[in-house]
Amino acid sequence: MDRPIVIVGGGVAGVSAAEALRDAGYEGRIVLLSDEAVAPYDRPPLSKDVLRADEIPANVWLRDEAFYRAKGIELVLGAKAASIDAPGHCVALSDGRRIDYDQLLLATGSRARALDMFPPGGTPHVHYLRTLADAQALRREMAELGGTGHLLVVGAGIIGLEVSAAARAAGFRVSVIEPGARPLGRSASLILSAFLTRAHELNGVDIRCGIQLSRVDARDGGYRVTLSDDSTLDVNLVLVGIGAVPNIELARDAGIETRPEGILVDGQGRTSAPDIFAAGEVAFHFNERTGGHRREETWQHAADHGTHVARCMIGLCEHPYAAMMSYWTDQYDFSVLVFGNPHGTSEVVRGDCATGSFSIFHLNQSAICGVTTVNAAREMRKSRPLVMKGAVVPGEVIADPAADPYQYG
Structure with missing residues (x-):
């Protein structure tokens, strides 16, 4: 009766899932396994802040030690999951330890190609x-x-x-x-x-x-x-930097259904094995908004999907995952935000690219399917409802700095 929910993976999907379980009122044990010896950390700073600093920047750590203590999350570091006994509800670690689980969440992420x-x-x-x-x-x-x-x-x-x-x-x-x-x-x-x-x-x-x-x-x-x-x-x-490969081997060797794109899961994150779920980059997940399975490698997806699947695991969410794709990148003095589909059938620029602050509206036929902003975070906040709605806005209204395209949201 004391078997925990075990989360394999200390990335943003795993940590977000653990936090979501507690925030949703789950009172049972939560064990978070990470095969790295350091506390769970954020990956976006690795290609920026870490390369610029002699010491590890504070913004690298996803949460501090006090968070895991306060949330009652058992953080087990340097613990590589070697195999899963799905019928026996047990995870074997590479050091010989075995952990029984009530439910298992695989958030094993990806590795560099x-x-x-x-x-x-x-x-x-x-x-x-x-x-x-x-x-x-x-x-x-x-x-x-x-x-x-x-x-x-x-x-x-x-x-x-x-x-x-x-x-x-x-x-x-x-x-x-x-x-x-x-x-x-x-x-x-x-x-x-x-x-x-x-x-x-x-x-x-x-x-x-x-x-x-x-x-x-x-x-x-x-x-x-x-x-x-x-x-x-x-x-x-x-x-x-030629892409990433999902870490599906642990699931595949346990007889869980996988694809080259990742561990196959439904809209609630369920795998083909009872009581085993997958979230984040490793999941070839169903997205209701796109109407099919896909794999995403963005930070926001890992956070959103980890949270969604965690709530599904404890019966608080039955609707399928339907989040929009989004990501950001910082290069030189430019902060880029992307929301929705950046590959429409046409594009309309709002603002002037020469100034280094502008928005790109991506249209699928005449409906807005995505927005990209450069040094224009406020414009992104105003544009997101247009993408969510698939609003139809005349191109001349989008391009005219004196017009208000946001009223269409």
Whole structure:
């Protein structure tokens, strides 16, 4: 009768779920397992604040020790879940311990996708950025070089561009190669992609799209890389940011239904095994708003989905998950917010991109399906109802700074 709810994973999905259980009045035991030896931390600062500071910034920690004590959350660190006995309701840890559970939440997240052309992460001069230890290792090598080196970033996604901005601020020469046609091809609109590309170029970043690696040769103090256009770069550091892979192995080996995209769950986070749920990046979840299954890698989704699934676990929520996609990124002096679908059939800009403060309205046919703002947080707050409603606003009204498109919400 004293079997707890066990949460596997100390990221934002797991911590949000534990907090939501307590806030909803759940009085039973909660055990939160993290395979890392440090307290649960936030990932967005890893590509920014951690790279700029000699000490770990305070904003890295998701919660302080007092939070876990006050909430009665049993935090077990350095505890890697090795296997699940689903019929027996038991989790075995790699150190031999076994924990019986009443319900189990898998919030195991993702790991960085590896690039075979380079040695594994942790090898001198080669870095991935997924954990606090990863960020600290990159920071140490950057400090050792004193800002005089050449950093190669493989992949022009959010992580790659944020690290590029931090490295340029530290004085590094930075080259970015991207096999796709443009940076942020999956996550941003054409207008935002062009704006941020220009911002990086003005700050001295060499961005090359439609380019791949063809050869990598180790050399003293780094690598010589040959690109698909036959050009070469001599670099001291490499940051690989080519996406993430969901950590489905624990669930898959327990006989739980998985897909390459993640652990298959319904709108309440239920897996194919009784009393086992999944939340956050590892979940290939059903979203009622989009009418299908999807996997998201954003901070806001992990927080929202962890909270939603936790409430479903204790019977306080029966409706399917239906949150809108959203994310943010900070690069140089630009704070970017994205809400909804940034890939509409057309786009309308409100404001002037040249000023560095503007909004992009993404339209699906004539309905607003998403909004992106740059240094315009107030405009985002006003725009969100338009996205939620799928409001139809004439393009000329959106573009006219004297008009009020927000009345349509």
